[in-house]
């Protein structure tokens with residue numbers, strides 16, 4: 001009786017090892033033969049999309065959990081953030097009354113409209129994502145080129161987006177050149193109020 005149990009355990013263990021070896025070989029074959037279609041003209045299968053989305057969300061949420069956002073947000077921060085947003089984010093993420101650039105619709109994943117998506121994120125999560133970016137998505141890291149003050153200004157602006165009208169959106173941004181804030185307002189020749 002005991003011997004039969006032992007035999008069964010060995011058979012199950014052996015089967016599991018064999019299965020792992022087969023899976024590893026299938027994985028390697030997929031990498032080397034080019035069988036996996038990476039074209040951005042095709043959507044991910046729903047399983048791959050789920051795995052990537054869930055990894056994306058949970059990775060950001062766990063890393064941002066201990067970050068303290070600034071206690072207050074000033075109108076100057078929002079204006080400076082608007083200026084940066086229009087220079088660095090709008091072509092991918094659109095804005096109230098403004099479409100994303102044509103080429104950005106060809107990205108997979110397609111960058112979401114932040115007017116809709118921003119409400120689902122806490123300030124510190126947006127901060128973490130904008131600072132570090134996300135590999136294999138097309139979402140760039142702005143931390144290497146922007147200081148914390150500039151990053152929190154962008155966050156302050158993005159948090160305003162869900163409730164923002166196209167009129168307010170159009171009016172904001174250029175005005176920040178008056179505040180002397182972080183992002184050089186003259187970079188795009190945006191010096192007028």
Ligand code: HEC
Nearest residue numbers: 056088089092109110111112117126130137138139140158
């Ligand atoms: C080149 C295009 C591109 C630029 C520029 C870009 N992003 Fe993104 N961003 C993406 C893509 C693609 C995703 C989606 C990642 C995913 O869903 O896996 C994303 C995701 C996000 C998200 C999470 C939205 C969600 O719910 O999935 C936020 C917030 C965000 N970006 C903010 C910004 C901000 C703020 C800027 C400017 C400072 C910016 N991004 C610039 C491509 C871009």
